[in-house]
Amino acid sequence: MPRNDLGEVRRSAAVATFGPGAVVDFRADRATVSAVAAGLEEWDRNFPPSGMVNEQTIREERLEKKLNKRGFRLPPVRDPLKENDEKALVAVRFPTWLQCPQCDRIGRQDMWADEPGRAGRFCPECTRKAPGRKEVYVVPVRFVTACEAGHLDEFPWHMWVDHDAGCTNTKGFLKLVSEQAGLAGLILSCAKCGARKSMDGIFSTRETSRMPACRGLRPWLSVPAETCTHRPRAAQRGASNLYFPVIESALSIPPWSDRLKEAIGMAWELIVGVLPEDRPRQIEILSKTVLAAVLNELEMTPEQFRVEVERRIAAEASIDTENLRLEEYRQFTGGTYVRGIDREFEIRPQAVPDGLKPLLSRLVKATRLREVRAMTGFTRIHPPGDSIAPVAQLSASPLEWLPAVEVRGEGIFIELDSEALADWENRPAVIARASRINDRWIAEWITRHGSEQRPERVITARFLLIHTFAHALMRQLTLDCGYSSTALRERLYVQTGANAMAGLLIYTATTDDDGTLGGLQRQGDPERIDRTVRAAIASQEWCSSDPLCIEDMLSREEDLSLAACHSCVLAPETSCEEFNRFLDRALLIGRPGAPETGYFGSLLRDAPR
Template sequence: MSTNYFRRVGTARASHLMYTAGVGALIDLPNFSVLVKGLESWSHQGLPGHVIDEPRLRTAVNRSLQLYGAARIHELRAAPWMEGADNSPKDWPAQGVGVPVTPFPQWLRCTACNLLAPIDAEAFAFVNNNPRTPHEAKFVHDCKPGKPLAVAARFTLVCTSGHLDEFPYAPFVHHGNACTKAPRPLLRMKDHGGNQAANVTLECVACGERRNIRDAMGERGQRHLPRCRGRHPHLGTFDAGCDEQATLMVAGASNQWFPITLSALALPPAKDADLAELVEERWAELQSVTSRAIFDAFARTPAYGYLKDHDPEAVVAAVLAHQDRLDGKAAQETAGTLTTGDLLSPEWAVLAFSSADDATEDFALEDVPVTEGLADLFADVRQVQRLREARALIGFTRLDAPDPESPEIATPVRLARTSQNWVPASEVRGEGIFLRVREDLMAEWEERMRKSPAMQAHREAFARFRTNRKSDRLRGEFDPMHGWPGERYLALHSLSHLLIRAISLECGYSSASLGERIYAGDEESPHTGILIYTAVPDAEGTLGGLVSLAEEPHFERIVRRALRDAARCSSDPLCAERLPKDPADYLHGAACHVCLFVSETTCERGNRFLDRRFLVPLGDESDQVLTPISLRP
């Protein structure tokens, strides 16, 4: 390690590296920005306890990534971290542990003289001398006493195939030609301000050529930009043959990076589970059970006590059959398409129908009597007194966000150059409330809504949304309704948001501390469940404040308050009358930040598919309301 500076440049929470800025994303530090590098650069050597064990999630990751045999993912790993590193930051082990990053963009601008040059130019120096304050790391320019700060130039190029590149400042200023006075000219970047668009002038120091960045903006500006070079800076590679048109983007734009994640709840092992499913979920544990003798040895171990509930020969046969499938003796799905495993159906089965006697150290349920005032709406209310959620990052996209129902919408980017047997993961422990809406009530409402003009407006807006997406337009022919979540999802999702907002007011949890899982099922297997749970990795999620709200009389009061609040919005009548109409392609109706929207870290669908007119009467078609008469405010 160099004696001139220390390696650590900042800190980030594990959840931040999963959902906000993981592999391939830019992280804004106080003085410059960095790019999280690919998995080849990560190191967990000598770090204990970094493996997260969740067989169901590991199986879903392999299904989604189309990995079989030796190429399968065997481990879910937490971000490299060492306890006590902050107490001895000068020690080499502490300096060597962490998530690897590299400065990006690698063009810097001096905040005093506006000099614009690449990071490796002699004009700039890196300063990071205090190991206890890594956030003070910075680049400086020796243009005047005090060495003013040099910050990252904020423009980049991206494409829908997930590539990211530096903005070509020098070729752009010289209209695609080389500078006549210097082979690697220095530039100056002057920001003139204004509120219409970027108004930044670039000037060559050597020859005096000038150009405004506005010439590269918008669809007309794309003809002044080069074709995408296919660069993946997090991997250090270039994809030859990318024919996408590069798009100008500000480095901190929210559509620069979208994670592709999977999450699963740790469920108690099902005693009567299908053996093939059990072996697939617990393959890392059972892959060596290839004979009766090995089975007997495993079954005598407390950790494998669940094997006693199954026939030994059947278990051995299931293990050998699964190994055959992994070796390619069974048909495999077409490569190149992301498919998500069914993670929600097993959770629905356990949450809705399992007994409280099936509790484990990661999962515990307790039934709560449904009060008379709520019996017309809910079939069950259950306290989830303990739960553990594991989350895995399997890729990312740029420009277009991935859709859990239509994973083909955006082009996924890999996290590593070469095959790895692990992916980044995190886990949180918390508590929750599970609600099961009456199936007869939901089925009758769903049948009415199929012909409702309001629901038809939502379906048409979804088709326009799919048609207007960049990735879909480039793909050509496609089904614009593929991925439509269905009518009951809109009702369950809207009800979930109403309750989350009411709960956050009742018990002191911020809405960003809560998460939701909607169990709507599909046409073949419809479900009617909502799980609201604490989704933050700290003590706030395990204090019992959420599950206590499911008890009488608190929960009925919360439900009534939620419906009462939904009937009025300070943005009415604009909010109450809102329905997406051509050419609008937004995916919500009577919903806004005042009445239904929550933090995007809380909502599983980015505040889409919401409409409170399906829960409470808003003065229009009252027959479209799901909520029974007895609960209307």
């Protein structure tokens, strides 16, 4: 076994849940090892060649231009055809404080015994007492600290126990014993001075203010600590708020969905890197060498290829980097079939069922889709979603590429009727509910960033409606077509003003073959989608938590949703673009005493009883 080999993670997880800077738990032999995934420089060092010359790359022109990158790299994998291939990504042990499960002592990693070639550490005293002297492996401690700027550090154990004056054990072993249930029964103590303190209140604001200043540590990067003004907070090692990946994504749409640029590979840089007047000569030279096989496969002459290259260069110059989704929305609402044998984007417009025409204006089956998801950084404590949230870096210095994965699948696109939507948006009860959530959003922003600023984003009734409708559809589609709840994902197209959008795409979000089985897009047939939409709305009429849920009694004043809970509209966080925020099923069905708040209320009134 290679030295300190920890285990494996799925390729897609390396650009999301377990990306650079994430704390990952591994099982190495019989030992539990917790480590933080190292930065992108390790991808280059362990899987050469570096940069975009690497063979494990993908392209998506629109996303590249928006993020100002030359391309994207897939999470590297070992070559299965090479024996004894010891290439691997790097992870750094974190936390370095470990606990013996038998004697309950906790201490730094260098205070425990180890064996060469093994990642686990063990307690020498308990091992000597064990039958057959079988190693008693220590486990990572439960608590760490993190700050809003993305820094990660050990929990200040010695500060927390508050040693008696004159205690000489300010750097040695402590004991963490669970004497009864809850944090109040978890006691930290020092055997030297007898100091004892429970872990109760470890997550409270009052105790956070007593924490030492953030040291600016980034253990996933080989760089010195940086100055930080944020106050660190205690968190459980596996807490969900310890790592939020910041993902930018784009669908491959015409003219970029034919994958011409990806087929050309690195030769594209040789073509666009010369002056326009020199391109014909450059293409002629390359067509006899590195491009010969590509042109033969594409059945194109050098002149046809040159014309296509010039068209692509002109198209890239016109990409709207501020709003990639507007171009996708126009493709879906164009009203024509888009298909081709080499394309990654194929749609088939369908007739909207008569019973849904007053509410929906367009229905499109997406029989073939390709999405590229690039990770640009991550946040801690708070999820991303506002323009000034601190985003932690994935590498010590900016690189010409970002990590990404590509997903191929299928989906259903639905557009709401613009006239019906405009009438609904102007109802006083609807405006009042949307204002409540938007006011909470502003209050949260002020709490995090200060009263001198206001968020640019406005939470509108249109957005709340379409987002909640997407969740209701996903829940119903998992029943109708057999996909798991984590296999579906929403993509929202919502905007007001000159380039108004009011649509949503439900598509397969898995990176395996399940995303192309055809079960989802088949539900886009008019007669099937009619049943699905009606069933989705009917399922929202009653929640097992009602009447508390529909009366907003389950939501706290600081929550960013109203009538929404796990029994009705909440979805897996991998399926939701907004981390299950900004939801209100009352905008779908209405609420007691105010049925006009429900956009789809007519479907309930017309349903047979």
